[in-house]
Amino acid sequence: MNSSFNPDRQHEDVDSKIVAALDRIAQAFRVLLWEKTKQHQLSPIQIQILIYLLYHADDEMTVGHLARHFNLTPATVSDAIKTLVRKSYVERHISGRDRRSAHLHLTDAGAALARTVATWADTVRELLARYDFQERTVVMQFLMRLIEALQRQQLISLTRMCFTCKFLRSQPQSDTQVTFFCELMQKPLQVHSLRLDCPDHESPALEE
Ligand code: SF4
Structure with a gap:
């Protein structure tokens, strides 16, 4: 009854309307990202990893940094990266014996794709400009x-x-x-x- 998604409550409650509005906006973001995933046969997190690698410094390109940035487990990030490596978009450089500290780099094909998919939210930015x-x-x-x-x-x-x-x-x-x-x-x-x-x-x- 007290849910922010109950329209009767929303009518007079600013906070409920903000919660519901943010949820609707998140829905639009999911739709836009999914459009890119369908075009390139990658999952949303794989696309977000490519974009992260495009715009962050070398010393931030590890599974640990990615896991913290996206609030995911290292195992989930490693799984996503395996596919990107298999598709030749990302390379792993292992320094020393610790595989977990491997540095990740975009290949030329990965960087080109990252630049293309990095535009996934441009529709929203164009609307904001109004x-x-x-x-x-x-x-x-x-x-x-x-x-x-x-x-x-x-x-x-x-x-x-x-x-x-x-x-x-x-x-x-x-x-x-x-x-x-x-x-x-x-x-x-x-x-x-x-x-x-x-x-x-x-x-x-x-x-x-
Ligand atoms: S995040 Fe910190 S270092 Fe960076 S601009 Fe803001 S205050 Fe300065």
Whole structure:
């Protein structure tokens, strides 16, 4: 009776409408990703691994990093990678005796395919461009705050966002205005420049 998906409850409850709306949006994302999987006979996670390998640094290209990024077990990631290796999209480079620390690399064919499938969510981005910049910036910040809260509940994998970084300093300017500063880069960050996946991110937990 109290479900967010009960329309009677939703009518007067903003939070229920946000929950239901995010669920509908997730549905659209699944449809778009599935379209790419059908075109290329790969699973959604295999496509996401190709895109991850295209855009991350060499030292982040291990099964362990992928498992943490996608909140999956190393065994699940290894299974997905086996198919990508068999299809000659990915190569494994094993340094030393530990097979688990093998580094992964895209082959030329894998990089070409990754660039093609990396466009899977462009339809959504094109739709967003129709909205006012300020409106989009508010939504972006709201979603990052929501991700931060979900991460605290361990419902989402660790993210390398400014909001979870030990280098971010924030200074309230008024009831509604906050300014941000990155201590690592030694420069102010405007709201639209806050990062969702920053290679320099460090968790406060690592602070000595
Ligand atoms: S290091 Fe990166 S994640 Fe951390 S505050 Fe600076 S820009 Fe944000």
